[in-house]
Amino acid sequence: MRREKSTAGGGLRRSARWALLRPLRHLLSAVAAIGLVLGALIALPGVSQAAGSLPCDIYGAAGTPCVAAHSTTRALLSSYNGPLYQVTRASDGARADIGLLSAGGYANAAQQDTFCQDTTCRITKVYDQTSRHNDLTPGPAGTSGMGADRGADASEIAVTAGGHKVYGIWVSPGVGYRYTGVASGVAVDGQPEGAYMVASGTHVGSDCCFDYGNAERTPADTGNGHMDAVSIATTCYFAPCTGSGPWIEADMENGMFQGDNGSNTANRGNNSPFVTAVLKNDGQTKYALKGGNSQSGALSTWWDGGLPTRAGYRPMHQEGGIILGTGGDNSNWNRGTFFEGVMVAGYPTDAAENAVQSNVVSVGYSGETDVPNGPQGTVTGPGGKCMDVAADDTGTNGTAVQLWDCQNWAEDQHWQHNADGSLSTIGRCLDIEGNGTANGAKVELWDCDGVGGQKWVQQADGSLLNPQSGRCLDSPSGATANGTRLQIWDCNGAAAQKFSVNGGAPVVGTGSKCVDVAADDSGGDGTAVQLWDCQSWAVDQHWYHNADGSLRTLGRCLDINGNGTANGAKVELWDCDGVGGQKWVQQADGSLLNPQSGRCLDSPSGATANGTRLQIWDCNGAAAQKFSVNGGAPVVGTGSKCVDVAADDSGGDGTAVQLWDCQSWAVDQHWYHNADGSLRTLGRCLDINGNGTANGAKVELWDCDGVGGQKWVQQADGSLLNPQSGRCLDSPSGATANGTRLQIWDCNGSAAQKFKLS
Incomplete structure (x- = not known):
């Protein structure tokens, strides 16, 4: 699908919602895994109930064979024992294929860790596990998007599958993969097909497009019905929509369809850390969308009915290309995390899809999928401004790095200080233009390639030294205006060279x-x-x-x-x-x-x-x-009490959030104000009950799902505003007693609404 990137006028930044494991010493019980898939497999005649029945085995036995199977985490066919993906090392351009621990098993993440030690690697190919060799590589520039795709940082997101450390594909703006041309066996011109992927339901966005599936042969929008890809996003393309997503959607070109003719209020979305997203399309009259939690339970059917009646979708006109992480015209502005997915020939049965979901659940995916692995924090410079990328979370090679007002939602203000000395954000590194060493050489964003112009060492005086040049990061003449382009200069200890890397805590x-x-x-x-x-x-x-x-x-x-x-x-x-x-x-x-x-x-x-x-x-x-x-920080409210979770460091969904005496050892009083505006502790977010907006709605702890009731903005008067409701965090009647349950109320500037983010 193609959708124009949203921008903000008047020079304001665009606001966007965004959302290691050594092999475990104790493997998951194989018997337990078999038990999880048993029920679904019984309903599918001819499919073995052995532990080796993987998604492509299941689909094949049901008469809808896989024509493409892509994963960085595991084999999707029990007989497969080839490479899953290829990584390319920044330091010397060397490449390595990352394979399996055993045939039909899980990825050998240790192989990647060894190969990429002390440098960075990118995923430069995702191998097709079928015999058709429909491998995916970073796609070419299209008629939309930010230019040619780049490969994902190979170590950006690690999770656990089958008790083993594995890596997913962390898609940030500019990352994407494609099979250009007509992929072998993939549906064209109204042929039936199906697809599923396991992706993050928490690392999502509303831009275009985080897709997996059938797309144009070349990256150009060739009209309605020329795509058939499954997507998970917070894009409400056809209003009305139910909730705030993310939703499982069908990208059939020039529309993100939640069911029916576009709008489908029965589609309630899927926001678990791991989501199974399913699409099937007979190419003539009908399609179906399903979604489920990849960690437990069954699939929910969001739509099973007629294809859109809008022109061009009956019949479909698929072209047989394959995309991962982008739109058909290479719109590559969105974000997501991909773990596995397949495409099949024919219209899959419900029984086959149910069996695949049971197999996915048996894998035991676990871990956080909404944050990258590396520690990230802001880099605060002169005037209290933040080091920022000029292009609003979508910087390409050569994009200027500058000072700007710190904005907690700005993904390109969150930097990771890597073990090799580089500073990276949105998949690229802080770089000196032309790998220069002279006074006044400008800094920019560039692919991480390990050169000396990408090494930065925090000094005791607060400066950031580039060892190759012997010079420090510098704001020219100590300027603090938004948009000030940064450079290197002789280290002098001046305020113009104070840049503090703020991630983590001692x-x-x-x-x-x-x-x-x-x-x-x-x-x-x-x-x-x-x-x-x-x-x-x-x-x-x-x-x-x-x-x-x-x-x-x-x-x-x-x-x-x-x-x-x-x-x-x-x-x-x-x-x-x-x-x-x-x-x-x-x-x-x-x-x-x-x-x-x-x-x-x-x-x-x-x-x-x-x-x-x-x-x-x-x-x-x-x-x-x-x-x-000292990680995180207290939120101090009225009476100098702290915002606290009622359940003593173990709060689940719905646990009350209250005032309590501040206790330095209380983990649930240490909150992280995240880039998307959420406040998180114990792995969950400060949430308004029922996503409510009325005066008196109580606050609680809940899984971070990106809804409006989880956004909090510190105001100049010391209050915490929830923008969706237009109301502020409040202690009823200004109460300060331990256990006082917090709520939202009309903002009034009183002491009852003073909550200081430390």
Whole structure:
């Protein structure tokens, strides 16, 4: 589909909603997996009930064989033992095919980790697992979009599947893949076909287009009915729509159809972290849309009826190309995350689709899909302005990097400081124009390629040094106006060169020393974790306390060696894999408990010397076990009470949000104000009950789903505005007692509505 990119006039930025794991030591039970698929398979004659019945086996047995099968996470055919995808290394251009741990199994993520260590990689090919070789590569420029597609950052999103670390495809603006021409076996000119994909329901957008399926042979809009691709997006193309999405939609060119003739209020959307999106089309008179939670349950049928009566869709005119992450004319402005998908010849049966959903559920997908793996934060420069990309979240190679007012929703103001010293956002790196070294050389966005002009080291005086040139990031003449183009200049310690990389937060231990990685911002698996003098510029001292209890820096987790539980077991850095030795819970006495072992993070004999290797030990409340996790920040309200979750660090959907005495150890009082305007703690968001807008509507904790009732904007008077309702967070009648349930109310500037984001 083609849809023009929205822009804001008057120079204002466009506002857009946007939304590691080493192989587990304990595999999921194969028997449990079989049990999950058993019921659906019984209904499908001729399909084996063995654990090897994967999606293409199921479709094939039902008479609708796969003609394309793409995944970076697993095999989709039980006999498949080839490569899943190809990665290309930025440092030297070398390529590697990433395969499977075993035939019909899961991706060998460790192969990618080894190949891409100390550099960045892009996914440059997604292999077709069928015999038709309908492989996908970054697509050419089309009649719309931002130019030719680029491959996704290969390590941007890691999740767990089948108990194994695997990588998805993180699609940001400009990323996309295509089979240009007529793919072998793919439907053309009104032939029947079906498709499904597993994608994120939380990393979504409303721009065009995050699609997977049949598209034009070349990237140009050739008319209604020339596409047949499944999509998940917050695009309400044909009003009215129910809720705020995201919805499973059919992109049949020049329209995102939620069912019927475009609008379909029965389509209530799917917003789980992993979504199964299903489309089938007989090419003549009917189509169907289904959606489900890829982690549990069955598919919901959102539409099963006639094709649109608008001109061009009866019959269809598919051209047989394949797209992933873009529209048919290469509109590549949207975002999403792709894990797996297939296209089949023929009109699939409901029984086959149900069996495929059961198989998907059996995989046990888990992890966060709305944030990339690397720690991200703003880079704050002169005048309190943020380092920003000029092109509003869609920067291409050569786009200027500048100062701009900090905007928490701006994706291109969220930078990741990588282990190789690069700073990246929206899939590209902060780069010196022409890899220059002279005073006044401008900085820009460019594909991450590992050159010296992309290395940045935070200095003790707050500057950002580029070692190759020996010069620092600089705002010319100390300018602070929006749009000031940044450059490099001789380091001089002036305010014009103060740029603070703000991602993560220190974990402060005994002797006021910080938890530190021994290898100076480049730690690999097994690197010792120690005490060291706190250094604001040390990237490996900035930790993220994640919703699953892990503590992460440099893309890896604080881990107990060998997943040990004994007194004296050392701690280290390791790929995040979800094991018990990577879970840490802040206690009221200031200690960090590892629940699996029942022991606490400890400095041996209370040592405070730089380089002291940390361990676990019986919890004893001593100074040697005081480690304060400073990630997130309290939201302080009336009476100097904190915004708190009622259930003591374990709140589920619908848990009340209230006032309570501020407690530095309370994880559920540490909130993250995210780029989309949401406030998150414990992996969920501050939400208005029922997405309500009326005075007195209560606030609660709920899965982050991007609805209007989860958006909060700090106002100049100290209040927190919910833009959808036009009302402010409020303590009823100005109450300050512990347990006071919070609500929304007409904004009035009173003390009852003062909530300060720290």
